[in-house]
Amino acid sequence: MKHRRTGTEPVTAHSPLRLRRTLAAGALVVFVAAAVRLALAAHSAGPHDSPSPTxxxxxxxxxxxxxxxxxxxxxxxxxxxxxxxxxxx
Incomplete structure:
Protein backbone atom coordinates (compact mmCIF):
# COMPACT_ATOMS: atom_id res chain seq x y z
CA MET A 1 0.00 0.00 0.00
CA LYS A 2 1.54 3.26 -1.13
CA HIS A 3 1.21 6.33 1.05
CA ARG A 4 0.75 9.75 -0.46
CA ARG A 5 3.71 12.06 -0.08
CA THR A 6 2.98 14.68 2.53
CA GLY A 7 6.23 16.59 2.79
CA THR A 8 9.59 17.20 1.25
CA GLU A 9 10.98 13.68 1.61
CA PRO A 10 12.80 12.37 -1.46
CA VAL A 11 10.81 10.18 -3.82
CA THR A 12 13.40 7.40 -3.58
CA ALA A 13 13.90 7.52 0.21
CA HIS A 14 14.27 4.14 1.88
CA SER A 15 14.54 3.08 5.47
CA PRO A 16 17.99 1.62 6.26
CA LEU A 17 16.51 -1.78 7.07
CA ARG A 18 19.74 -3.73 6.75
CA LEU A 19 21.49 -1.45 9.23
CA ARG A 20 18.49 -1.66 11.55
CA ARG A 21 18.57 -5.46 11.27
CA THR A 22 22.27 -5.50 12.18
CA LEU A 23 21.70 -3.25 15.19
CA ALA A 24 18.73 -5.31 16.37
CA ALA A 25 20.72 -8.55 16.05
CA GLY A 26 23.58 -7.03 18.04
CA ALA A 27 21.17 -5.78 20.70
CA LEU A 28 19.61 -9.24 20.91
CA VAL A 29 22.99 -10.85 21.59
CA VAL A 30 23.94 -8.23 24.20
CA PHE A 31 20.61 -8.34 26.06
CA VAL A 32 20.38 -12.14 26.10
CA ALA A 33 23.95 -12.36 27.44
CA ALA A 34 23.24 -9.68 30.05
CA ALA A 35 20.00 -11.35 31.13
CA VAL A 36 21.73 -14.71 31.57
CA ARG A 37 24.68 -13.18 33.42
CA LEU A 38 22.44 -11.15 35.74
CA ALA A 39 20.19 -14.14 36.43
CA LEU A 40 23.23 -16.25 37.35
CA ALA A 41 24.56 -13.47 39.55
CA ALA A 42 21.16 -13.17 41.27
CA HIS A 43 21.14 -16.92 41.87
CA SER A 44 24.58 -16.94 43.47
CA ALA A 45 24.21 -13.70 45.46
CA GLY A 46 23.66 -13.87 49.18
CA PRO A 47 20.94 -12.02 51.05
CA HIS A 48 23.36 -9.36 52.34
CA ASP A 49 25.29 -8.82 49.08
CA SER A 50 25.22 -5.56 47.19
CA PRO A 51 23.44 -5.33 44.81
CA SER A 52 20.81 -7.59 46.26
CA PRO A 53 19.52 -10.67 44.43
CA THR A 54 16.21 -8.89 43.91
Whole structure:
Protein backbone atom coordinates (compact mmCIF):
# COMPACT_ATOMS: atom_id res chain seq x y z
CA MET A 1 0.00 0.00 0.00
CA LYS A 2 1.54 3.26 -1.13
CA HIS A 3 1.21 6.33 1.05
CA ARG A 4 0.75 9.75 -0.46
CA ARG A 5 3.71 12.06 -0.08
CA THR A 6 2.98 14.68 2.53
CA GLY A 7 6.23 16.59 2.79
CA THR A 8 9.59 17.20 1.25
CA GLU A 9 10.98 13.68 1.61
CA PRO A 10 12.80 12.37 -1.46
CA VAL A 11 10.81 10.18 -3.82
CA THR A 12 13.40 7.40 -3.58
CA ALA A 13 13.90 7.52 0.21
CA HIS A 14 14.27 4.14 1.88
CA SER A 15 14.54 3.08 5.47
CA PRO A 16 17.99 1.62 6.26
CA LEU A 17 16.51 -1.78 7.07
CA ARG A 18 19.74 -3.73 6.75
CA LEU A 19 21.49 -1.45 9.23
CA ARG A 20 18.49 -1.66 11.55
CA ARG A 21 18.57 -5.46 11.27
CA THR A 22 22.27 -5.50 12.18
CA LEU A 23 21.70 -3.25 15.19
CA ALA A 24 18.73 -5.31 16.37
CA ALA A 25 20.72 -8.55 16.05
CA GLY A 26 23.58 -7.03 18.04
CA ALA A 27 21.17 -5.78 20.70
CA LEU A 28 19.61 -9.24 20.91
CA VAL A 29 22.99 -10.85 21.59
CA VAL A 30 23.94 -8.23 24.20
CA PHE A 31 20.61 -8.34 26.06
CA VAL A 32 20.38 -12.14 26.10
CA ALA A 33 23.95 -12.36 27.44
CA ALA A 34 23.24 -9.68 30.05
CA ALA A 35 20.00 -11.35 31.13
CA VAL A 36 21.73 -14.71 31.57
CA ARG A 37 24.68 -13.18 33.42
CA LEU A 38 22.44 -11.15 35.74
CA ALA A 39 20.19 -14.14 36.43
CA LEU A 40 23.23 -16.25 37.35
CA ALA A 41 24.56 -13.47 39.55
CA ALA A 42 21.16 -13.17 41.27
CA HIS A 43 21.14 -16.92 41.87
CA SER A 44 24.58 -16.94 43.47
CA ALA A 45 24.21 -13.70 45.46
CA GLY A 46 23.66 -13.87 49.18
CA PRO A 47 20.94 -12.02 51.05
CA HIS A 48 23.36 -9.36 52.34
CA ASP A 49 25.29 -8.82 49.08
CA SER A 50 25.22 -5.56 47.19
CA PRO A 51 23.44 -5.33 44.81
CA SER A 52 20.81 -7.59 46.26
CA PRO A 53 19.52 -10.67 44.43
CA THR A 54 16.21 -8.89 43.91
CA UNK A 55 17.86 -5.98 42.10
CA UNK A 56 19.88 -8.36 39.95
CA UNK A 57 16.75 -10.33 39.09
CA UNK A 58 14.86 -7.16 38.15
CA UNK A 59 17.74 -6.13 35.88
CA UNK A 60 17.74 -9.61 34.31
CA UNK A 61 14.01 -9.30 33.59
CA UNK A 62 14.49 -5.85 32.06
CA UNK A 63 17.23 -7.23 29.81
CA UNK A 64 14.95 -10.13 28.88
CA UNK A 65 12.16 -7.74 27.91
CA UNK A 66 14.59 -5.73 25.78
CA UNK A 67 15.74 -8.97 24.12
CA UNK A 68 12.12 -9.81 23.28
CA UNK A 69 11.71 -6.32 21.81
CA UNK A 70 14.79 -6.94 19.64
CA UNK A 71 13.28 -10.24 18.42
CA UNK A 72 10.01 -8.50 17.52
CA UNK A 73 11.97 -5.82 15.68
CA UNK A 74 13.93 -8.46 13.76
CA UNK A 75 10.69 -10.19 12.72
CA UNK A 76 9.18 -6.93 11.50
CA UNK A 77 12.35 -5.95 9.64
CA UNK A 78 12.54 -9.35 7.96
CA UNK A 79 8.92 -9.07 6.85
CA UNK A 80 9.49 -5.58 5.43
CA UNK A 81 12.65 -6.69 3.61
CA UNK A 82 10.78 -9.60 2.02
CA UNK A 83 7.92 -7.33 0.96
CA UNK A 84 10.39 -4.83 -0.51
CA UNK A 85 12.09 -7.64 -2.43
CA UNK A 86 8.80 -8.79 -3.97
CA UNK A 87 7.82 -5.31 -5.11
CA UNK A 88 11.23 -4.45 -6.60
CA UNK A 89 11.34 -4.46 -10.42
Missing amino acids: VLLILAVVCGVLAVAAVVDLVLITRRLRQAGKSAP
